[in-house]
Amino acid sequence: MQGVRDAMGQHGLHAGPLEQDLQRGHAARRGIALVGGGDVQPQLPGHAPHHAEAEHPDYRTRRDDRAPGAHPPRLAGLGPEHWQTWLAGRLQAAGAHVQYPDLPACDVPCPDRWGAALQGELRRLAAGPxxxxxxxxxLGCVLWLREAARIAPRHRVDRVVLVAPPCPGAAIPELAGFYPTGADRAAVDAAAGHTRLVCSDDDDYCPGPGAPEQWGRPLGLEVDLLPGAGHLNVDAGYGPWPAMRSWALGEVAVLAQAEGAKNGAEM
Structure with missing residues (x-):
């Protein structure tokens, strides 16, 4: 069974790109950070609430509640086949400044240490033009939401995209410390000029009402819903993802309408 895998990087914006930027896509004038969160072990049926009460700070799921044969999630690098790794190479080739660091102690997710690492990457990003x-x-999305209220105004980014954030209802014991995020609309708006949520309608790591209801509606995010795209990981066909490259370079403003190139097909 696939566990939680992890890597990191950032690059952000919250009020959509300017029209002239969409037309010219000056990669050399962009700093892009990729924040990976890995592939989270799906919640086994009946082990966690699917609604807001799952984000209670005392919420936990015991390891011995797992079904026979279920393995605890494992945290490791995203690997060469993941779309973020593919994207980092394509953006660097286009001339963008790309940050794609590993999170510290990634075999045991630690919100405080990961948060400090994210803040450090934002400082580096802010130093560039x-x-x-x-x-x-x-999980990188959840990390961003946890840290949003702590991001200094001088480190505010322009655009952020949150791809397939897991929900508290997934009930991964190792991830319980990341909830509640404490995020609200004001914090998200202060952290970035424009924030998009990209998710599917069948993500096992966000059971129940799904990411649009769990994250999109309460935080006022623009949502690109990709039907049948699972966790938007390698298993779902997201190795090469040309539409994400186009979004990062400012060539498109919406990911849903640019979708369709995956499973190794290049655009």
Whole structure:
């Protein structure tokens, strides 16, 4: 069974790109950070609430509640086949400044240490010129939301995309410390000029009402819903993801309408 895998990087913006930026896509004027969160072990049926009460600070799931044969999640690097790794190479080739660091102690997720690492990456990003972008996947999205209220105004980014954030209802014991995030709309708006949520309608790591209801509606996020895209990871066909490259370079403003190139197909 696939566990939680992890890596990190950032680059962000919250009020959509300017029209002229969408037209010219000056990669050399962009700093992009990729924040990975890995592939989270799906919640086994009946082991966790699917609603807001799952984000209670005392919420935990015991390891011995797992079904026979279930393995605890494992945290490791995202690996060469993951779309963030592919994207980092493509963006660097286009001339963008790319940050794609590993999170500390990634075999045991630690919100405080990971938060400090994220803040450090944002400081590095702020030191460079041009548009600043953060691209988060999975638990990296939850990390961003946890840290949003702590981001200094001078480190505010331009655009952020949150791809397939897991929900508290997934009930991964190792991830319980990341909830509640404490995020609200004001904190998200203060952290970035424009924030998008990209998710599917069948993500096992966000059971119940799904990411649009868990994260999108309460935080006022623009949502790109990709039907049948699972956790938007390698298993779902997201190795190469040209649409995400186009979004990062300011060539498109919406990911849903640019979707369709995955499973190794390049655009």
């Amino acid at each position: 041009g548009e600043r972008i953060v691209i988060c996947h999975s």
